Amino acid sequence: MSHEVMGYNAAMGLGLVEEMRADDSIFIMGQGVVTGGWFGMEKGLVSEFGTDRVLDCGIAEAFEAGLAAGAAIAGMKPVINMGFGDFALIAGDEIYHKLAKWRYMHGLDVPMTAVIIFPIGAMGGAGPEHSSCTEVLGMHFPGLKVVVPSTAEDAKGLMKSALREPNPVLFHSVQGLGWSRGEVPLDPDFIVPIGKAATRRAGSDLSIITYGSMVPRSLEAAERLASEGVDAEVIDLRSLVPLDWDCVLESVTRTHRAMVVHEAFRTAGPGAEIAAQIQERAFFDLEAPVLRLGAKDFPLCQSAELEQAAIPSVDTITGEARRLAAI
Amino acid sequence: MSHEVMGYNAAMGLGLVEEMRADDSIFIMGQGVVTGGWFGMEKGLVSEFGTDRVLDCGIAEAFEAGLAAGAAIAGMKPVINMGFGDFALIAGDEIYHKLAKWRYMHGLDVPMTAVIIFPIGAMGGAGPEHSSCTEVLGMHFPGLKVVVPSTAEDAKGLMKSALREPNPVLFHSVQGLGWSRGEVPLDPDFIVPIGKAATRRAGSDLSIITYGSMVPRSLEAAERLASEGVDAEVIDLRSLVPLDWDCVLESVTRTHRAMVVHEAFRTAGPGAEIAAQIQERAFFDLEAPVLRLGAKDFPLCQSAELEQAAIPSVDTITGEARRLAAI
């Protein structure tokens, strides 16, 4: 199977292109997609697929998401690039009520493919309304699938799965990783299944459960810990709905110590559910409480330095893991 | 101090009236408030305060919440009855970005009073888009205070506190309790402070941590448990932001067993944060995992029977507490 080294956003784009070639009911809409997309994902799309299937949109996020719901119910497979995850709160009705519930409310059991791309997280000074991590909304409101790739390979493979999935998928791309590069399989049959976590590093002393931007940081922390004699396992969840509980629980019952790390706000973030559920399901296997690291519970500041000071760093992850190992 | 028995919604209204009399920068706006409000809270307001301070609004929830932010920054004290908590997802940008962050983003430290009323939860067949519990959003996105009264007395007392609070408050009124009645103090100086929980029933075997519609159900469950020899403490949180951790942790370290009960969806609901934090902060005091009960992770059905089947009942609370006591 041949590979190519490419950027995360480009890999997402490649996944989309391959699926668009195979299925002409897929179209993409978003602000600026005709000119290649704000972050490069849509480069070249319009020249291959034309403006029938690659549509620019105005500043109207509720419209974009609602249109996706309507088009999907009518049998198309819309992909909407929402520009920023923060805009989930502008299109909340369309996403967490319409896309999530329309079939349910109407008692329908039909396929409904729709991929909503939410670029989430800090990207270097984009400010508190362009850096939000909103993935927890997709966990709380039932009816959607929720993914957050952390590598270029997964960005491609999950995009392809999302486009073959008969249910709406919130595809959270990680702004901070948009230009990170990695080996990406070129085989058009390659996919990454929704709902399968990946153990990025095996370890026996504690389990770091993470996803998205915090995967590379956790791996770096694990290397540092290794040099101190602490052997950390690092699990990249990749999907939050469904969440790969088998993988998580297998690890935790083996290491007896767990911590969750994410870029989303700590309070009532995804880590709250994960920690709550680990202790529910593996209480007597735990030798320490499940710890959580997330962004400080303050809006992100505009400056890139303060932004980084608010979210978990390799240092804070290492420190917290060290503390956990010592409990 | 004299008291009167009145309904929950009426008590909320009384708190509002008293504060409106004392402070003419308070006004209320919402759909149908001029004719007394859909659920009776605003009865009589317009005849006392006129249409300058009691304003009907069209179907435009983003406008309503955004107007509240603008008016509050301009020094007024708006109260917005949003009609249904579900509409938090229509006005998400205005509530969780603007009201929550405007001062922060602009580096301002000025008072900003605004009360957003979100009637939440099942009310007997209102369907999946008129019964949502959205209070967890106020916990996750920083910048707001979040209350959920469970009694008529608290409905009044928290409304008064909210109107004296120099920060925006999401006031979640409980639809299922709207017509429940209780003794309400008539003293205009009576308030219920934001951030203080109430221990509704003392107990020594386990702690049921709850709020809103699940308070009366938990109390009933506790009575049943008592007859089985299980002595449950029932804590009514009343505020979710700030949350009275002192009260919760004091209880849990005493009973060594805790469960959280709410009407919101179980997954990534308020109970996730509460359970995660209890085990973080009191792990070695716990003799069992912190359990959680919440609504099934499915949209609420239209029918009142299926609705009740989806949310915790006295039976399910009793059963889960029994199970907890036995772990």
Added chain:
Amino acid sequence: MAAPEPALLTDMFHKMAVSRAIELLMLRHTREERFSGWWHPGEGQEAAPIGAAAALRSDDYLWYQGRGCAWAIGKGMDPLPILGDLLGKMNGATRGKGGGVPHWSDYGLGIMGEGATLGSVYPLAAGSALASKIRKDGRVSLADFGDGTASRGTFHETMMHAAAWKLPLIYFCENNGLLVGTRTEHVSASADIANLAKGYGIPGVIVDGQDAVAVYEVTVEAVARARAGEGPTLIEAKVTRKHGHYAGDPQHYRDPDYLKDYRDPLELLAARLSGNEAARLIEQADAEVAVAYEAAKAAPEPDASVIERDLYHVA
């Protein structure tokens, strides 16, 4: 103007009579029997849905707002799935998830459903309209809404794009002047919703919404425009809300003059039929509805397992 053929008139009248029978039945049922949720009666407001639906093909997409049942009947649904649903039975259109607020859909008939957060149908209808434009399937999408719902932001976001893209989309407003108990004119820039069309450079047509034939005629034109690729039309049907907002609404707010010009759509349409056809069709409709009602009542109730059904589709 395209006046309806006699056969179509008969069909329209039959459907209106069926709707009327269901409406009257529901008014009685909600008053006298156990009912889960709120019923938003449409009795007296049937002409606009019946007239507009008659102008649509059965594969055109309809996204409706939930007052009454005439849209569903007009677009071809049978009384049984409607009544089964309202009574919350397993033979209802939503297969047990039903109750007060209608969420009927029927894909074969292009009945796409209702959003209980009002104003949600605008972008959804644009979605099916865009699907048709991409697939070139010649279908039209119609978004039905009330005057109060014209204020939602989605109205604007959608039409800004639909007009620019000439989507085969029809905005159909049933303007009864009321938003629950509020006179819409107090909270709306324009008492005539059709005025809003001017901003978007699309036709805005006002029609007597109690007259099904008049509604049919303007809708035929809007449909032709949409199918020809000329873009959206905003139709405003002036209608009367004969009843309270929901069945049982005490209506303290009701202006005594509001109903003084009320005209019954069924009578108006009956006048276009010959002989005793109207009486015969009403009798037939009543009988059909009575049978459906019995079947709905007799049908099984859902059990709690319904809750866990239909959330995800499994390929």
Added chain:
Amino acid sequence: MAAPEPALLTDMFHKMAVSRAIELLMLRHTREERFSGWWHPGEGQEAAPIGAAAALRSDDYLWYQGRGCAWAIGKGMDPLPILGDLLGKMNGATRGKGGGVPHWSDYGLGIMGEGATLGSVYPLAAGSALASKIRKDGRVSLADFGDGTASRGTFHETMMHAAAWKLPLIYFCENNGLLVGTRTEHVSASADIANLAKGYGIPGVIVDGQDAVAVYEVTVEAVARARAGEGPTLIEAKVTRKHGHYAGDPQHYRDPDYLKDYRDPLELLAARLSGNEAARLIEQADAEVAVAYEAAKAAPEPDASVIERDLYHVA
């Protein structure tokens, strides 16, 4: 038409020259030095903000959109809090929270701030306008936005109410025809945003947005209307976006013809001044800005404690 008095012309020119100096400085600064975030340059688009702000009282409320700095300067802010903020320093208007996207505010000057989710200022401006209406304080609220942002639903929701309630609110659109790299006309029902006023029954005025005096004049009228209780006006200033969407934007999308009719607002306004006043004011402005820039650069950076400041107000 109310032509500006000579003293006001001088003041406007001075402010425009200060804005221009900051704009040029920021273009250089973002190119050559470390800069956190994105700067959305306003060089060449200063006339509309300067002209409109000159028509406002200092206690009128301004809610702006974040291209350039001319709104803040026009409304009376000094260069230092602006530059301090852009450089992310503790002496910036946001006291250390600053960076690329401006969130300057100054309550004394009625500068209420910017929302980075575009279109959020409409209802907020209606909020301050309603406050003024209730308090009868005679203030006007102005919501500034771009042509792309006219599509947001909040535009409609707010104006549906503001027109009905005759709020003292001005919608001020800077129409540069572009939404990042998209021609707004491709995604908008109307290339003239002022058209949208028709739907709401309010005046919609198009003005040459490169000409500060013309903008001033139409804004004076809208302000008078608003203060007189006659309700909102929609002003559309036709402007030119001389630069990329953000500083550093490669602008692959740029239509080579776009800039062919560009006229420099500073030159247009200079022609209205006598003798060498313009040159003198430019020199003065450059000096002021240079001083402020040095002071901003020399100011302390925030430390992480800033993160935990200003979230809640403690009474």
